[in-house]
Amino acid sequence: VRIIVAERAVLAGVRVVDLTTLLPGPYCTQLLADLGAEVIKVERPDGGDPARTLVPATFAAVNRGKRSVTLDLRQDADRARLYALVRTADVFIEGFRPGVAARLGASYEQLAALNDRLIYCSLSGYGQSGPARDLPGHDLNYLGVVGALDAPDEPGTPPRHWASVQMADMAGALFAANAILAALLRRALDPAGGAGAYLDVSLAGAALSLMSSRLSAARLLGDDLTARLLRGGGYRAFVGSDGRAFTVGAIEDAFWRRLCIAIGRPDLADDPAWATFAQRTRGAAQLDALLAAEFAGRPRDAWIALLRAADVPVGPVNAPSEVEHDPFVTASGLLLADDAGEAPLRAVRFPARMPGLAIPPDAPDTRRAPALGADNALLLGAADPPETGT
Amino acid sequence: VRIIVAERAVLAGVRVVDLTTLLPGPYCTQLLADLGAEVIKVERPDGGDPARTLVPATFAAVNRGKRSVTLDLRQDADRARLYALVRTADVFIEGFRPGVAARLGASYEQLAALNDRLIYCSLSGYGQSGPARDLPGHDLNYLGVVGALDAPDEPGTPPRHWASVQMADMAGALFAANAILAALLRRALDPAGGAGAYLDVSLAGAALSLMSSRLSAARLLGDDLTARLLRGGGYRAFVGSDGRAFTVGAIEDAFWRRLCIAIGRPDLADDPAWATFAQRTRGAAQLDALLAAEFAGRPRDAWIALLRAADVPVGPVNAPSEVEHDPFVTASGLLLADDAGEAPLRAVRFPARMPGLAIPPDAPDTRRAPALGADNALLLGAADPPETGT
Numbered sequence: 078v079r080i081i082v083a084e085r086a087v088l089a090g091v092r093v094v095d096l097t098t099l100l101p102g103p104y105c106t107q108l109l110a111d112l113g114a115e116v117i118k119v120e121r122p123d124g125g126d127p128a129r130t131l132v133p134a135t136f137a138a139v140n141r142g143k144r145s146v147t148l149d150l151r152q153d154a155d156r157a158r159l160y161a162l163v164r165t166a167d168v169f170i171e172g173f174r175p176g177v178a179a180r181l182g183a184s185y186e187q188l189a190a191l192n193d194r195l196i197y198c199s200l201s202g203y204g205q206s207g208p209a210r211d212l213p214g215h216d217l218n219y220l221g222v223v224g225a226l227d228a229p230d231e232p233g234t235p236p237r238h239w240a241s242v243q244m245a246d247m248a249g250a251l252f253a254a255n256a257i258l259a260a261l262l263r264r265a266l267d268p269a270g271g272a273g274a275y276l277d278v279s280l281a282g283a284a285l286s287l288m289s290s291r292l293s294a295a296r297l298l299g300d301d302l303t304a305r306l307l308r309g310g311g312y313r314a315f316v317g318s319d320g321r322a323f324t325v326g327a328i329e330d331a332f333w334r335r336l337c338i339a340i341g342r343p344d345l346a347d348d349p350a351w352a353t354f355a356q357r358t359r360g361a362a363q364l365d366a367l368l369a370a371e372f373a374g375r376p377r378d379a380w381i382a383l384l385r386a387a388d389v390p391v392g393p394v395n396a397p398s399e400v401e402h403d404p405f406v407t408a409s410g411l412l413l414a415d416d417a418g419e420a421p422l423r424a425v426r427f428p429a430r431m432p433g434l435a436i437p438p439d440a441p442d443t444r445r446a447p448a449l450g451a452d453n454a455l456l457l458g459a460a461d462p463p464e465t466g467t
Numbered sequence: 468v469r470i471i472v473a474e475r476a477v478l479a480g481v482r483v484v485d486l487t488t489l490l491p492g493p494y495c496t497q498l499l500a501d502l503g504a505e506v507i508k509v510e511r512p513d514g515g516d517p518a519r520t521l522v523p524a525t526f527a528a529v530n531r532g533k534r535s536v537t538l539d540l541r542q543d544a545d546r547a548r549l550y551a552l553v554r555t556a557d558v559f560i561e562g563f564r565p566g567v568a569a570r571l572g573a574s575y576e577q578l579a580a581l582n583d584r585l586i587y588c589s590l591s592g593y594g595q596s597g598p599a600r601d602l603p604g605h606d607l608n609y610l611g612v613v614g615a616l617d618a619p620d621e622p623g624t625p626p627r628h629w630a631s632v633q634m635a636d637m638a639g640a641l642f643a644a645n646a647i648l649a650a651l652l653r654r655a656l657d658p659a660g661g662a663g664a665y666l667d668v669s670l671a672g673a674a675l676s677l678m679s680s681r682l683s684a685a686r687l688l689g690d691d692l693t694a695r696l697l698r699g700g701g702y703r704a705f706v707g708s709d710g711r712a713f714t715v716g717a718i719e720d721a722f723w724r725r726l727c728i729a730i731g732r733p734d735l736a737d738d739p740a741w742a743t744f745a746q747r748t749r750g751a752a753q754l755d756a757l758l759a760a761e762f763a764g765r766p767r768d769a770w771i772a773l774l775r776a777a778d779v780p781v782g783p784v785n786a787p788s789e790v791e792h793d794p795f796v797t798a799s800g801l802l803l804a805d806d807a808g809e810a811p812l813r814a815v816r817f818p819a820r821m822p823g824l825a826i827p828p829d830a831p832d833t834r835r836a837p838a839l840g841a842d843n844a845l846l847l848g849a850a851d852p853p854e855t856g857t
Contacts, residue, residue, distance in 0.1 A: 087649045087650070087652055087653040087656075088649075100680060104679065104680075107679075108645065112649055132680070132684065133687070134683030134684050134686060134687040135679075135680040135683050135684060137683060138679045138680060138682070138683040139679055139680065203795055204799060204820065205820070206798070206820075207794075207795060207798035207799060208794045208795065208798055209794065209795040209798075212775060212780075212782075213716075213722070213778055213779070213780045214716065214780050214782065215702070215716030215718060215780045216697075216716070217697075217702060217703070217704075217714045217715075217716050218714045218716045218780050218781065218782040219782070220714070221704065221712075221713065221714040221782045221783060221784040221785065222782050222783060222785060222790075222793055222795055222796070223785070223790055223796070224631070224785045224786060224787040224789065224790040225631045225632055226631065226704060226712075226714075226784050227629060227630050227631050228786075229712075232710075233706060233710055234706065235703065235704040235705055235706050235712055235759075235784075236704050236712055236784050237627070237629070238629075238703065238704060238714075239617060239627070239628075239629035240617050240694075240696060240697045240698040241614070241615045241616065241617050241678070241681055242615055242634060242677045242678065242681065243680070243697070244632060244634060244677075247638070247677045248637070248638070248641065251638065251641040251642070251645065252641070252817075252818055252819055253819075254645050255498065255641065255644050255645055255648060255817075255819075256819045256821055256824070258645060258648035258649055258652060259477045259478075259502055259648055259821070259824050259825075260477070260821065260824060261652055262477055262648060262651055262652045262655060263477040263823070263824060265652060265655040265656050266477075266655050274821060274822075274823070274824060275821070275822070276819055276820075276821045276824075277819060277820035277821065278818070278819040279799070279818065279819075281795055281799075282799055282801050282818035282819070283818050285790070285796065285799070285801055285802065285815050285818060286801070286815040286816075286817070286818040287632045287634075287637045288631070288632065288787070288790070288815065289494065289497075289525075289528045289529055289813075289814055289815045290490060290494075290522070290524075290525040290528060290529065290633070291631055291632065291787055292528070292787050292790060292791075292802075292813040292814075292815075293524030293525050293527060293528040293810075293811070293812070293813045293814065294522065294524050294525060294787075295786075295787030295788050295813070296524060296787075296788070296806075296811040296813045297523070297524040297810065297811055299788070300786045300787055300788050303787055304630075306630060307606075307607075307630045307633070308630040312605070312607060313607070313625065313628065314607075314611065314616060314625040314626050314628060315625055316623060316624065316625050320622075320623055322611075322616075322619075322625055322626055323611070324607045324608045324610070324611040324616075324628075325607075326603075326604065326605030326606070326607050326608045328605060332603070369625075385602060388603055389603070390602075390603045390604045390605045390608050391608065392602075392604065392608040392609075392611045392612050393611060393612060394611040394616050394625075394626050395611065395612060395613070395614045396614060396618075396685075396690045397614040397678070397681055397682050397684075397685030397686075397690055397693055398685050398686070398689070398690050399614065400612075400613055400614040400675070400678070400682060401682075403612055404597075404598045404599065405593055405597060405598065405599040405612055405671055406612070406613070406675065408596070408597035408598055408599075409594060409597060409669070409671075409672055409675070411672050411675055411676070412675065412682075416686075420683075420687065421683070421686040421687055422683070423679075423682040423683045423685070423686045424679055424682075424683065425675050425676040425678065425679045425682070426676075427642075427645075427676070428642055428668070428669065428672035428673050428675060428676040429642055429643075429646045429666055429667060429668040429669075429672070430594065430595070430596075430666075430667035431646055431649070431650065431664060431665070431666045431667065432664075432665070433653070433664070434646070434649050434650060434653060434664060434666075435649075
């Protein structure tokens, strides 16, 4: 077996010019930064990325180890400075509504004319074409379109949405990262030196992909039964006698049987009314009430220990502030916690162990986001003014 | 600008040997197949991937265009056939609990000894090390650990989970695809011909990454206020007079103002009690009741048209069966719908437009999943028996 001696992260030497703001684009380029890319945030001089003031903790979490330069792209001189950066860049990413980048002089055609190896990614709500391209949108709107909101508990009431994760935003960022890596790979494999690419990634399209399994199920089972899938019947959270919550994931018949025996109810394991997951799903209200009554008899950690010993899928329900103390999280080394700066930092590294591919966990200079314009002198000083640009 | 003439998808010629089953691993390798890779599913002879019978529609959706071979890895002869495939492979992926692959003769060390350029990805619940490595788990359990379950509506009741998307599963698959593409890129860039890599990706770690923004917010705002974020105050689903639901995403003050004016309530826009999103979030119950009463006055599509004209983020809440008729979805070309086969197919292509990087939308032979062992003759015929293997 060949010894792997890669000293640097895989994207070391790759320069990313990043015009995105708020969450999806910066989360995408954070993943690229964690893989070693030099990410240059291009920000408006008047306050920069709105996330700096609107959601400073989020800003800190997804802009670690990036550079920041300020440019007013309505000004010719600053546009020339952008072009000078683009000539040295491998990747460009923007998250405006369609048409805005062109008005700022930064469409794919405009930038590819300066750098024909450029990989240009547009990350937008509904993509660059089609009837929805110009619509404003947020995560919740995309999830509604792709059928991802949960059916309401009672007819006539609004469907439920999930607030803890902006799933279309995050999935869009992950797909953009995949597309950019694919384009970098094609460029690297090209014996002619490698052409650039234009990548059109939409948050709604990303959310649609996450529905692959559910859309298929609905075609087979119908919407009503599909809506009940994974909403109970031994697959849900319960509350122990101490008021603390935990999750049980007894989908498979073998796990269901072990669960029943572990909680001292072997009669349930043998009851033909609950023999299949389909039966347990259909009768979820009755079954979960029965299980909830059992689980009310002991504190959470007793149930977790007991069910783990029985090899049943179980785990704590952590509040966000508890996550950093969870044994899995602490052992994983993925969470960066640092309260020394202006905004508290709770950030997550690229979530894979892969020696030589990502920035090492102990790299100290990649924990903090840059101040607005921190790298102006370093990166803009040598920019050509427009009349001498090539 | 150089003309891009790539005729083939970026992963054309890349061979993936895939021992995963059910959802996360097959969804990951579906993305690789959509990028042009040859994915060879290695399945147990007795029924193969359990998803074939447990969730046939899901199986059809995430195994399109793959090959299938059947091997019993407890038998030496079949193990030798696996090794013959591995010698020709670029990528190997397995989704067993830690230790199982080694018992089947397919650990990283065992396979890298046969092929030192192999990129080997383990996709597991909690990763290959740490205190949780041996625990069974499902999506819900991972989400509980990372703080992703929504706080309960009433104290003492269980927290809410979201049933429509298995988010840890899907995010884990997306991160595995990113890691595999990064490793392929490093191999391609290596002038010495390229070493392989070992990639340890966990579903819980992927879910933790999706919490980057929320964990930071909780550190700044506390758990209680964080739990209310994006759960209402003009950011939620409402029901029109026809009983049909739609989403409104009025987070920013400008969108809030436009919303109030569009629905004929400019008094709300001027009310200092609702001036900021923080105020609207804290008073969500009162504010949303007020908005719900307004929205009960007209049918859904009237509200959507009216709010779109006012440039407010709005959209339909589609049931899964309605998604394929949505104008965004039909125009996107991302959804494959085919009722001709044994199981109905509703599947989603790699959700990006990127000419020359992915399989073209009109490629006809990539729509259907393979029958169990369909490629045994093609791919296993020439395998060395164990006594003559090299």
